[in-house]
Amino acid sequence: MKILGYYNGHDASYAILENGIPILHNELERFNRKKFTSCDAYKWFKTKENIDNIDYVASAHQFGKCRHVTEKPFKQISHHKAHAANAFYSSPFSDALILSIDGNGWSAEKNAEVSTCIHRGVSGKLLDTPILESSSPNFGCIWHNTTRYVLNQARGTEGTIMAMAALGQPKYCNDINFDTDDGLNLKKYYKTEQDKYDIAASLQLATEQRVYSILKTYISADDKNICMTGGVSLNCVLTTKIYEWFPNIENVFCDPVPYDGGLSLGAARYVWHNVLGNPKINDIKNKISYLGKTYSEHEIINNIKNNKSVIMKKCDDDEVIELLDKQNIISVFGGGSESGRRALGNRSILADPRNVKMKNTINEKIKHRESFRPFAPSILREEVKNWFERDIDSPYMSFAVKFKNNVKDKVPAVLHLDDTGRLQTVTPDYNKWYHGFISKWFEKTGVPILLNTSFNDREPIVETPEHAINCFLGTNIDYLYFRDYGLIVTKNKG
Amino acid sequence: MKVILIGYEGSKKILSASSYFLKKYLVNSENNFDIYFLNYGNFSQKLFCGTYIELDSEQKGGADSWSSYILNYLKTIEDEFVIFALDDYFLSKSVDMDTYNYLLEVMKLNDKIGCSKLGITPACRPMDYTILEGDLYQLNRHANYSVTTQFNIWRKEVLMDILRTVSNPWEFEIKGSDVLNKTNEIVIGSTNIPFKYPEASSISSRHPNKVSVLGNQKNDIEDLINLGYLNESELIMGQWKGEVESYIKYKDNPIASITSNCNDPAYYTTMVTKCLGDEIE
Numbered sequence: 213m214k215i216l217g218y219y220n221g222h223d224a225s226y227a228i229l230e231n232g233i234p235i236l237h238n239e240l241e242r243f244n245r246k247k248f249t250s251c252d253a254y255k256w257f258k259t260k261e262n263i264d265n266i267d268y269v270a271s272a273h274q275f276g277k278c279r280h281v282t283e284k285p286f287k288q289i290s291h292h293k294a295h296a297a298n299a300f301y302s303s304p305f306s307d308a309l310i311l312s313i314d315g316n317g318w319s320a321e322k323n324a325e326v327s328t329c330i331h332r333g334v335s336g337k338l339l340d341t342p343i344l345e346s347s348s349p350n351f352g353c354i355w356h357n358t359t360r361y362v363l364n365q366a367r368g369t370e371g372t373i374m375a376m377a378a379l380g381q382p383k384y385c386n387d388i389n390f391d392t393d394d395g396l397n398l399k400k401y402y403k404t405e406q407d408k409y410d411i412a413a414s415l416q417l418a419t420e421q422r423v424y425s426i427l428k429t430y431i432s433a434d435d436k437n438i439c440m441t442g443g444v445s446l447n448c449v450l451t452t453k454i455y456e457w458f459p460n461i462e463n464v465f466c467d468p469v470p471y472d473g474g475l476s477l478g479a480a481r482y483v484w485h486n487v488l489g490n491p492k493i494n495d496i497k498n499k500i501s502y503l504g505k506t507y508s509e510h511e512i513i514n515n516i517k518n519n520k521s522v523i524m525k526k527c528d529d530d531e532v533i534e535l536l537d538k539q540n541i542i543s544v545f546g547g548g549s550e551s552g553r554r555a556l557g558n559r560s561i562l563a564d565p566r567n568v569k570m571k572n573t574i575n576e577k578i579k580h581r582e583s584f585r586p587f588a589p590s591i592l593r594e595e596v597k598n599w600f601e602r603d604i605d606s607p608y609m610s611f612a613v614k615f616k617n618n619v620k621d622k623v624p625a626v627l628h629l630d631d632t633g634r635l636q637t638v639t640p641d642y643n644k645w646y647h648g649f650i651s652k653w654f655e656k657t658g659v660p661i662l663l664n665t666s667f668n669d670r671e672p673i674v675e676t677p678e679h680a681i682n683c684f685l686g687t688n689i690d691y692l693y694f695r696d697y698g699l700i701v702t703k704n705k706g
Numbered sequence: 707m708k709v710i711l712i713g714y715e716g717s718k719k720i721l722s723a724s725s726y727f728l729k730k731y732l733v734n735s736e737n738n739f740d741i742y743f744l745n746y747g748n749f750s751q752k753l754f755c756g757t758y759i760e761l762d763s764e765q766k767g768g769a770d771s772w773s774s775y776i777l778n779y780l781k782t783i784e785d786e787f788v789i790f791a792l793d794d795y796f797l798s799k800s801v802d803m804d805t806y807n808y809l810l811e812v813m814k815l816n817d818k819i820g821c822s823k824l825g826i827t828p829a830c831r832p833m834d835y836t837i838l839e840g841d842l843y844q845l846n847r848h849a850n851y852s853v854t855t856q857f858n859i860w861r862k863e864v865l866m867d868i869l870r871t872v873s874n875p876w877e878f879e880i881k882g883s884d885v886l887n888k889t890n891e892i893v894i895g896s897t898n899i900p901f902k903y904p905e906a907s908s909i910s911s912r913h914p915n916k917v918s919v920l921g922n923q924k925n926d927i928e929d930l931i932n933l934g935y936l937n938e939s940e941l942i943m944g945q946w947k948g949e950v951e952s953y954i955k956y957k958d959n960p961i962a963s964i965t966s967n968c969n970d971p972a973y974y975t976t977m978v979t980k981c982l983g984d985e986i987e
Contacts, residue, residue: 221781222863244784248863252782274781275774277762316870325774353870360867361889366817367863394871396888 217480291317298478315352349390380409504549820891
């Protein structure tokens with residue numbers, strides 16, 4: 213049985229579940245190359261796929277009159293319920309408290325916009341009635357306004373503000389009222405360059421304090437597991453703090469697509485489990501987030517041959533390891549693209565984390581962004597305990613954990629100013645190729661970590677071979693490795 | 707470019723007329739304007755151009771749901787820029803495409819510009835702007851009515867950010883202006899006004915069942931009367947508080963209809979002159 217989920221609005225997307233397991237997730241931004249764009253996602257789906265192959269359609273609810281699909285059985289799911297469903301049903305837990313925090317989303321049950329919501333998952337089922345459903349605090353709104361209008365950053369770069377927080381003092385934390393502010397009041401503090409870091413630090417701390425307060429109210433002594441979802445849970449500093457705040461919490465799971473791009477998945481999951489009554493699926497396939505299309509060798513070679521600016525030759529992983537060791541920066545393209553904001557080895561730029569200059573080089577010459585912006589370490593899961601202070605799973609780069617003191621200087625390119633790294637833990641069942649590749653790197657260098665950043669330059673992550681070649685040509689990346697087919701591409705300087 | 711015109715049950719009576727003016731003065735085969743009339747329930751009258759979008763069977767929640775319905779619609783379109791306005795402004799002249807295209811290009815080149823004014827008032831009253839170059843102006847940071855329901859080009863995401871902070875059209879203009887002014891978004895416009903139309907809307911609760919045509923050309927009005935889309939007996943010259951004159955009495959001399967009853971005769975005279983230009987001289 214196939215279920216289509218879709219969501220209009222910013223980060224529009226559609227997803228298909230087959231017997232409850234996601235097999236496709238397309239986000240509009242990957243195709244139109246514009247971040248945060250919206251569309252009529254059902255219409256978009258029908259331009260790319262065949263509705264005849266679908267048995268059930270689900271969408272995340274929006275205010276007012278919404279399309280009622282009549283060709284197939286159809287269900288609309290409230291915004292935060294869809295978020296909660298994606299988080300809980302992709303988590304490994306049977307029981308969990310699920311916190312969903314973002315800007316507004318429509319609740320059909322409450323007949324209102326809601327920004328903070330708590331659900332419970334019990335015995336493998338998401339309970340229908342939330343235990344908290346409120347329009348306040350609206351973390352998403354304040355983060356957006358501060359990012360866009362106070363600190364003059366591009367839309368959707370809240371992660372930059374989070375990174376900036378490490379360079380500031382939270383001087384204005386007590387001036388932030390999540391229940392009454394719109395975030396624009398912080399503008400009065402922005403007079404010098406240092407102020408923007410202090411504003412960022414203030415917003416970060418105020419957010420942490422308020423989230424702590426909410427969780428403290430609703431976590432019971434029996435709770436062991438927390439799921440985090442909603443766009444604000446992309447804040448990996450915040451999600452990591454939950455472990456410190458609540459020692460009885462054993463596991464924190466972050467939705468791999470916690471922002472609105474995941475609502476299509478969540479709506480479809482809700483239908484499969486809650487409407488159709490199917491049990492929770494603990495198969496690893498249910499957790500894999502490489503849900504984009506895998507491109508054929510023919511498609512890739514055609515794209516390369518059609519572009520006179522690149523030269524192709526055969527290559528294997530061992531040769532690429534050598535190139536990395538020689539301080540080349542390599543973009544990797546293979547398998548299906550990652551769902552979500554993080555490149556996890558299939559559309560990634562890789563580099564040597566041991567090189568103290570590498571962070572500045574990539575920030576300046578490839579990503580064209582501020583020098584303080586950190587890069588993520590991809591680490592073999594079995595090595596986490598030797599490198600980080602907390603031995604946790606983080607397959608989707610959801611947590612920022614401190615490096616151990618005795619090893620942190622070995623990987624300066626992935627060490628943030630507060631000694632943390634937003635780690636991706638890599639296992640063979642999530643990404644067999646990537647685990648094998650890092651293992652080879654480990655054998656050669658003694659370091660089980662690679663610097664991993666998304667394959668893009670101020671645009672959405674590349675989706676197609678054509679996007680990959682264009683991004684490669686537009687930046688100072690040294691090589692482009694189509695790893696599924698052992699092809700490496702260089703720039704034709706002739 | 708999508709031109710999104712929002713209405714309500716009461717504005718349906720002038721939708722045909724509104725589309726007539728848009729067809730005559732804005733939409734033609736050489737430009738790419740797509741008109742969308744957003745409203746509630748059915749509409750079976752003639753539209754000279756554009757598409758009628760039924761947002762809902764009725765406006766649930768009354769005026770305070772105004773912004774939610776618009777937001778919901780804007781979520782379904784990909785466009786980076788839209789023209790957004792109420793549906794009851796009657797264009798008086800052909801749009802100056804050179805100026806319009808120039809303003810749009812300036813917006814595309816500078817992503818700090820959230821909105822571009824297209825109408826008369828910001829350029830003529832209270833002139834709270836700074837000239838950047840030639841005809842191009844930037845609205846001053848604390849200018850009143852930086853946000854209005856008049857014809858404006860909007861960066862869609864900025865428009866949506868404003869709509870998220872307000873409920874109804876009045877809040878949109880007052881609170882929305884306050885919100886926009888607190889942001890760093892720049893509002894621009896041209897003193898060479900691209901969209902000429904009487905900015906007092908054609909319908910208002912001040913004069914129920916009446917339709918103002920002050921500032922519109924007589925031949926257009928007569929055409930619409932003959933076609934049955936305007937009722938001559940309902941036509942008035944202005945939408946200010948208090949008494950307004952009838953179209954029948956002043957159809958040949960619209961300036962003379964701007965009497966001392968009007969709260970700002972000088973402004974309305976300027977507006978009508980801008981709208982009708984040579985036609986009234």
